[in-house]
Amino acid sequence: xxxxxxxxxxxxxxxxxxxxxxxxxxxxxxxxxxxxxxxxxxxxxxxxxxxxxxxxxxxxxxxxxxxxxxxxxxxxxxxxxxxxxxxxxxxxxxxxxxxxxxxxxxxxxxxxxxxxxxxxxxxxxxxxxxxxxxxxxxxxxxxxxxxxxxxxxxxxxxxxxxxxxxxxxxxxxxxxxxxxxxxxxxxxxxxxxxxxxxxxxxxxxxxxxxxxxxxxxxxxxxxxxxxxxxxxxxxxxxxxxxxxxxxxxxxxxxxxxxxxxxxxxxxxxxxxxxxxxxxxxxxxxxxxxxxxxxxxxxxxxxxxxxxxxxxxxxxxxxxxxxxxxxxxxxxxxxxxxxxxxxxxxxxxxxxxxxxxxxxxxxxxxxxxxxxxxxxxxxxxxxxxxxxxxxxxxxxxxxxxxxxxxxxxxxxxxxxxxxxxxxxxxxxxxxxxxxxxxxxxxxxxxxxxxxxxxxxxxxxxxxxxxxxxxxxxxxxxxxxxxxxxxxxxxxxxxxxxxxxxxxxxxxxxxxxxxxxxxxxxxxxxxxxxxxxxxxxxxxxxxxxxxxxxxxxxxxxxxxxxxxxxxxxxxxxxxxxxxxxxxxxxxxxxxxxxxxxxxxxxxxxxxxxxxxxxxxxxxxxxxxxxxxxxxxxxxxxxxxxxxxxxxxxxxxxxxxxxxxxxxxxxxxxxxxxxxxxxxxxxxxxxxxxxxxxxxxxxxxxxxxxxxxxxxxxxxxxxxxxxxxxxxxxxxxxxxxxxxxxxxxxxxxxxxxxxxxxxxxxxxxxxxxxx
Ligand SMILES: Nc1nc2c(c(=O)[nH]1)N[C@H]1C(S)=C(S)[C@@H](COP(=O)(O)OP(=O)(O)OC[C@H]3O[C@@H](n4cnc5c(=O)[nH]c(N)nc54)[C@H](O)[C@@H]3O)O[C@H]1N2
Ligand SMILES: Nc1nc2c(c(=O)[nH]1)N[C@H]1C(S)=C(S)[C@@H](COP(=O)(O)OP(=O)(O)OC[C@H]3O[C@@H](n4cnc5c(=O)[nH]c(N)nc54)[C@H](O)[C@@H]3O)O[C@H]1N2
Ligand SMILES: [Mo]
Numbered sequence: 001x002x003x004x005x006x007x008x009x010x011x012x013x014x015x016x017x018x019x020x021x022x023x024x025x026x027x028x029x030x031x032x033x034x035x036x037x038x039x040x041x042x043x044x045x046x047x048x049x050x051x052x053x054x055x056x057x058x059x060x061x062x063x064x065x066x067x068x069x070x071x072x073x074x075x076x077x078x079x080x081x082x083x084x085x086x087x088x089x090x091x092x093x094x095x096x097x098x099x100x101x102x103x104x105x106x107x108x109x110x111x112x113x114x115x116x117x118x119x120x121x122x123x124x125x126x127x128x129x130x131x132x133x134x135x136x137x138x139x140x141x142x143x144x145x146x147x148x149x150x151x152x153x154x155x156x157x158x159x160x161x162x163x164x165x166x167x168x169x170x171x172x173x174x175x176x177x178x179x180x181x182x183x184x185x186x187x188x189x190x191x192x193x194x195x196x197x198x199x200x201x202x203x204x205x206x207x208x209x210x211x212x213x214x215x216x217x218x219x220x221x222x223x224x225x226x227x228x229x230x231x232x233x234x235x236x237x238x239x240x241x242x243x244x245x246x247x248x249x250x251x252x253x254x255x256x257x258x259x260x261x262x263x264x265x266x267x268x269x270x271x272x273x274x275x276x277x278x279x280x281x282x283x284x285x286x287x288x289x290x291x292x293x294x295x296x297x298x299x300x301x302x303x304x305x306x307x308x309x310x311x312x313x314x315x316x317x318x319x320x321x322x323x324x325x326x327x328x329x330x331x332x333x334x335x336x337x338x339x340x341x342x343x344x345x346x347x348x349x350x351x352x353x354x355x356x357x358x359x360x361x362x363x364x365x366x367x368x369x370x371x372x373x374x375x376x377x378x379x380x381x382x383x384x385x386x387x388x389x390x391x392x393x394x395x396x397x398x399x400x401x402x403x404x405x406x407x408x409x410x411x412x413x414x415x416x417x418x419x420x421x422x423x424x425x426x427x428x429x430x431x432x433x434x435x436x437x438x439x440x441x442x443x444x445x446x447x448x449x450x451x452x453x454x455x456x457x458x459x460x461x462x463x464x465x466x467x468x469x470x471x472x473x474x475x476x477x478x479x480x481x482x483x484x485x486x487x488x489x490x491x492x493x494x495x496x497x498x499x500x501x502x503x504x505x506x507x508x509x510x511x512x513x514x515x516x517x518x519x520x521x522x523x524x525x526x527x528x529x530x531x532x533x534x535x536x537x538x539x540x541x542x543x544x545x546x547x548x549x550x551x552x553x554x555x556x557x558x559x560x561x562x563x564x565x566x567x568x569x570x571x572x573x574x575x576x577x578x579x580x581x582x583x584x585x586x587x588x589x590x591x592x593x594x595x596x597x598x599x600x601x602x603x604x605x606x607x608x609x610x611x612x613x614x615x616x617x618x619x620x621x622x623x624x625x626x627x628x629x630x631x632x633x634x635x636x637x638x639x640x641x642x643x644x645x646x647x648x649x650x651x652x653x654x655x656x657x658x659x660x661x662x663x664x665x666x667x668x669x670x671x672x673x674x675x676x677x678x679x680x681x682x683x684x685x686x687x688x689x690x691x692x693x694x695x696x697x698x699x700x701x702x703x704x705x706x707x708x709x710x711x712x713x714x715x716x717x718x719x720x721x722x723x724x725x726x727x728x729x730x731x732x733x734x735x736x737x738x739x740x741x742x743x744x745x746x747x748x749x750x751x752x753x754x755x756x757x758x759x760x761x762x763x764x765x766x767x768x
Contacts, residue, residue: 114425
């Protein structure tokens with residue numbers, strides 16, 4: 001049909017694709033024929049061999065090669081010296097050995113946060129952690145940039161991880177639900193990414209049934225387009241960062257009109273009195289009612305009261321997106337969202353209660369028949385180094401060795417890092433306040449980055465090791481869906497690129513840990529071994545998976561029909577709170593927590609609170625920087641991956657990432673569609689292309705993440721990367737999570753010539 005033989009099936013986090021390649025590169029990419037709703041950016045895989053971004057061979061930064069100590073300041077300026085694999089790996093092994101001997105393994109930062117690619121074996125984090133554990137360990141990181149605040153607060157409140165309560169599923173909402181109040185919407189493109197890979201995208205098929213089933217959807221958030229256009233929605237625009245106030249206004253209406261489910265609150269929760277006293281003002285004199293909330297974020301108090309009434313007496317689910325916890329005091333919207341659902345008394349009922357980390361990563365899309373066994377994986381071994389950081393405190397750590405920090409009730413000290421080794425993540429994508437980060441990144445003596453492309457992080461490394469991509473190797477892929485796939489090798493490795501496993505095996509040989517690292521298996525044997533583990537685990541749970549060769553021939557195997565319906569983790573608790581208690585100290589939902597109180601954090605006290613943010617539209621800083629900048633997930637790629645690909649590039653405006661503004665804010669600044677704007681605050685400045693819409697509330701601007709950081713000599717980014725603007729400030733002492741979504745900026749028209757971009761031009765190389 002497409003003129004080529006059926007291509008190799010390749011599994012990615014954003015779906016499966018058929019890739020045809022020959023010696024000259026990739027010829028064609030088609031969506032997997034089994035997916036009736038593929039991601040729109042599969043076409044970018046055709047650029048997987050783009051020579052302007054791929055790293056052809058190992059590289060060493062010239063200044064580092066010549067001077068070693070004290071050369072960190074010139075990181076980012078290149079030039080690089082291409083070297084042989086042997087020379088590069090000798091250098092890496094010698095540096096690891098030197099740092100280990102002189103300072104101990106506690107001076108090696110191997111947290112290596114990032115998504116890398118799908119695949120059970122070629123998983124860069126597992127590979128690097130296994131390797132580093134084998135040589136005595138490394139400083140690790142805890143939690144994720146995605147959901148740190150939720151990951152730490154939810155266990156205190158529900159006794160479960162936020163990923164353990166992702167139900168109710170959409171199936172249940174369709175069958176039993178009546179109302180969904182979605183804070184942050186149910187963003188269609190975000191739902192198409194499923195960590196670990198997925199062959200079929202169910203979002204459209206499920207969400208498009210809402211209308212016919214008469215389920216009401218309220219989108220509480222700044223952007224109308226957070227709900228797909230084929231769904232009916234009632235849009236309630238609210239200022240970013242104000243959700244807790246809105247929830248409290250709703251709660252006040254419920255409490256003062258006897259609309260709370262008191263029997264549920266009595267049998268299933270503790271601490272409601274504390275929270276009620278705070279909301280009604282009994283405890284501190286401040287009444288947090290609908291009028292108070294309306295005053296804070298400019299929605300009519302009547303609308304808040306009406307919303308409260310709407311939620312009572314019908315099956316209601318409160319869905320919380322992750323975006324609002326990636327913000328100052330990001331623990332609070334999750335804490336209060338659970339409390340509000342508890343007041344409605346439906347937690348644990350099908351199609352009701354609370355949906356956590358909703359609207360992305362396939363949450364709720366894969367039904368009630370869940371995988372009831374664990375997939376095999378590469379064992380990482382044990383890390384003997386106890387030191388860790390909350391993942392987003394990296395700049396703080398590099399700047400303040402030895403300084404104390406708080407985290408989830410403990411007090412720790414930052415380690416003194418001499419060497420950083422990163423494989424499978426892009427810190428110059430994911431971290432905030434890149435200006436500060438760049439200064440902190442100067443401090444380590446040695447930085448090693450292993451990636452397939454010249455990301456900003458690779459450009460700022462001393463030793464760069466080129467890795468293959470998923471196009472160039474085979475693997476077994478399985479995400480949170482109910483299927484497992486064989487991901488085929490579509491092409492030979494690019495230039496001298498090697499698999500992470502091959503790189504670490506050769507390093508292990510140099511460090512004397514080869515046998516322990518490989519356990520005598522080569523790549524093909526490891527892939528089969530890990531798949532056999534999956535088979536064994538499945539068999540123990542009564543699920544049959546075919547043997548490896550059959551999987552390879554079938555390509556995709558779906559086990560949904562074999563899976564029993566698994567109950568909502570909170571269903572048993574709902575039915576029998578004494579017999580099936582939660583993992584909290586009281587066994588119940590803790591709306592006020594003695595344990596949190598004992599931590600003594602004023603920025604995350606015992607019950608949900610409204611705290612004034614430093615950056616939001618109600619802050620004094622908004623006089624100088626009157627727009628709230630949100631940096632959502634990009635529609636045309638995953639994070640920074642394949643930013644050089646055609647789908648991502650075609651969506652840009654004159655090469656820059658797209659800044660969305662409301663009609664009113666654009667007009668006030670003389671900006672129109674297609675203009676280039678300067679976006680700035682005290683932390684930095686970037687250039688972006690302007691798109692104007694009526695679907696975004698005035699006062700809010702959106703600039704998606706992922707445009708490759710491309711600063712000029714003055715540090716002004718030329719490409720539209722929001723992280724030059726976003727703050728590097730922790731959510732609270734509890735989770736110490738990232739707060740990218742609490743960011744104020746101003747926007748002006750860019751006049752004068754457009755600076756030339758360098759993001760996709762390779763750094764200068766010097767031939768020795
Ligand atoms: N301002 C702002 N910043 C944010 C966010 C936000 O909302 N706003 N969101 C945050 C969130 S939720 C996340 S999850 C992070 C994501 O941050 P990251 O996960 O760091 O971003 P990616 O672009 O996915 O980086 C993955 C890197 O791994 C490389 N890679 C892929 N496969 C392989 C492989 O097999 N081997 C090796 N060695 N490398 C490989 C890719 O080329 C890429 O450079 O960003 C965070 N940053
Ligand atoms: N295409 C694509 N999909 C992805 C990813 C990607 O890179 N590309 N990344 C994946 C990853 S790693 C993650 S963690 C998830 C993240 O999933 P989310 O965190 O849900 O994603 P965002 O796009 O940051 O935010 C969704 C919407 O929340 C709204 N919002 C922002 N702040 C607030 C607020 O304070 N209150 C309310 N009510 N709404 C707010 C914004 O309008 C935004 O469009 O997405 C995943 N999906
Ligand atoms: Mo994420």
